[in-house]
Amino acid sequence: MTANVLEQVRTIASDIFSVPLARIHNDSTPETIESWDSIQHLSLALTLEEKFSVQLAPEEIEGMRNIGDIAKLIETKLQATPN
Amino acid sequence: MPIVIQPYRQEHEIAVQQFNQRLQAGGAEADLVFYETARPRWLPTSGASRLFNEFFLALDGGIVRGGYALKHQDFSFADGSTRSVGYYHHPLSEGIVNKAHATVGGLLLRDAMLRSPLLYCLGMGGYDRPLPKMLLRLGWSHYLVPFYFRVVHPARFLREMQMLRTTAVRRFAMDLTAYSGGAWAASKAFHLFKKLRRPRAAVCDVEVIEEFGDWADALWQQSHPKYAMTAVRDSATLRTLYPPSDSHFTRLRIRRDDTDLGWAAVGERRKDAKYGSLRVGSVVDCWASPQNALPVIRAATETLISAGVDLIVSNQSHKDWCAAMEDAGFLRAQSNFIFAASKKLAELLQPFEETRSHMHFTRADGDGLPRNF
Numbered sequence: 001m002t003a004n005v006l007e008q009v010r011t012i013a014s015d016i017f018s019v020p021l022a023r024i025h026n027d028s029t030p031e032t033i034e035s036w037d038s039i040q041h042l043s044l045a046l047t048l049e050e051k052f053s054v055q056l057a058p059e060e061i062e063g064m065r066n067i068g069d070i071a072k073l074i075e076t077k078l079q080a081t082p083n
Numbered sequence: 084m085p086i087v088i089q090p091y092r093q094e095h096e097i098a099v100q101q102f103n104q105r106l107q108a109g110g111a112e113a114d115l116v117f118y119e120t121a122r123p124r125w126l127p128t129s130g131a132s133r134l135f136n137e138f139f140l141a142l143d144g145g146i147v148r149g150g151y152a153l154k155h156q157d158f159s160f161a162d163g164s165t166r167s168v169g170y171y172h173h174p175l176s177e178g179i180v181n182k183a184h185a186t187v188g189g190l191l192l193r194d195a196m197l198r199s200p201l202l203y204c205l206g207m208g209g210y211d212r213p214l215p216k217m218l219l220r221l222g223w224s225h226y227l228v229p230f231y232f233r234v235v236h237p238a239r240f241l242r243e244m245q246m247l248r249t250t251a252v253r254r255f256a257m258d259l260t261a262y263s264g265g266a267w268a269a270s271k272a273f274h275l276f277k278k279l280r281r282p283r284a285a286v287c288d289v290e291v292i293e294e295f296g297d298w299a300d301a302l303w304q305q306s307h308p309k310y311a312m313t314a315v316r317d318s319a320t321l322r323t324l325y326p327p328s329d330s331h332f333t334r335l336r337i338r339r340d341d342t343d344l345g346w347a348a349v350g351e352r353r354k355d356a357k358y359g360s361l362r363v364g365s366v367v368d369c370w371a372s373p374q375n376a377l378p379v380i381r382a383a384t385e386t387l388i389s390a391g392v393d394l395i396v397s398n399q400s401h402k403d404w405c406a407a408m409e410d411a412g413f414l415r416a417q418s419n420f421i422f423a424a425s426k427k428l429a430e431l432l433q434p435f436e437e438t439r440s441h442m443h444f445t446r447a448d449g450d451g452l453p454r455n456f
Contacts, residue, residue, distance in 0.1 A: 002173025
């Protein structure tokens with residue numbers, strides 16, 4: 001996973017969840033971030049799709065369990081996207 | 084199993100019935116059930132028509148976890164363009180009774196946004212409901228479409244209006260006013276006052292019509308550039324929305340000196356517990372150039388009064404139609420009829436705070452036609 005994608009995902013998550021960037025880690029989950037509810041989860045997915053120009057399947061959105069995994073998912077999507 | 088969202092087909096009908104049973108068993112309100120037939124009764128797909136309704140389901144293996152309806156309709160915009168816009172309605176998720184499915188509601192909305200990026204919601208029952216809460220948090224543009232009412236029979240209104248008769252003291256006061264004739268006198272005084280203040284109106288010809296003809300196309304062409312956003316209301320669309328076979332609506336053609344000014348569709352609402360036994364009429368839909376709104380609203384109002392309704396209600400978004408409602412003796416009350424636009428749709432409506440009072444939305448732009456009449 002590149003640091004660049006992870007940092008962008010952390011920044012987006014920090015903005016959406018209204019949590020300081022320093023509190024967003026690889027292993028941050030809905031259990032550790034109080035404001036990460038189902039609506040903010042959707043908001044995160046929509047923002048990621050827009051910022052990275054990728055499309056996530058419903059099961060991928062449901063499977064977004066922690067920040068590190070989300071960054072990996074985005075990176076996989078970017079690699080699969082033809083330039 | 085992962086959730087998959089796909090069109091509702093006949094083979095899903097039993098799974099939808101089971102979904103509805105789980106919602107009811109889980110304590111959902113009685114009216115929170117999804118359509119049990121895959122083919123929409125209201126506006127099913129028909130030939131090449133661009134006005135149609137379709138259903139989608141969130142499936143977890145063969146189990147239904149949610150569903151929504153999407154109405155597609157052409158809208159005209161201030162820039163002169165006509166675009167297909169989606170109306171997102173009846174979203175229902177098993178998440179309302181089982182938190183394990185809390186993400187389904189969001190997935191349904193996202194699916195609709197992918198299928199129809201220019202998407203709106205209308206009505207929704209107020210900002211305290213789950214859907215508008217979600218839309219606001221996702222950054223949709225929104226506002227309350229003004230609500231108007233006119234009391235025709237004040238004594239009956241006071242005795243039957245269950246929404247207002249919420250406490251024993253209120254019920255006593257309302258009954259006292261109703262039986263003393265105070266309500267009648269106050270109403271007469273109010274309408275006399277409004278009559279003295281309202282603009283004088285030239286006499287119009289009001290005709291009850293069976294069907295919208297070509298004349299409605301001419302009205303549409305003349306008037307639609309004057310609205311920032313409006314659903315296409317040409318004669319073909321109107322014949323689909325208000326077919327001659329539908330006896331719930333009265334269609335009015337309003338003319339002056341043999342020139343068409345506008346039209347209205349009015350009807351009496353189904354009985355509803357909140358209105359008691361009141362007969363409630365509705366100005367469901369209407370069309371004219373904004374400067375001709377008043378004669379159309381007057382014609383609609385007089386038609387409903389002649390039909391014997393006790394109360395008339397309407398929602399209007401455009402400022403000139405709102406002014407016409409007030410000039411026709413209507414009062415404005417707290418609205419719970421929310422218009423909300425997706426970000427893509429809102430981009431076409433900037434600056435939204437200014438544009439919203441130049442859009443033409445009525446009850447007919449929601450799902451009220453089949454539900455309430």
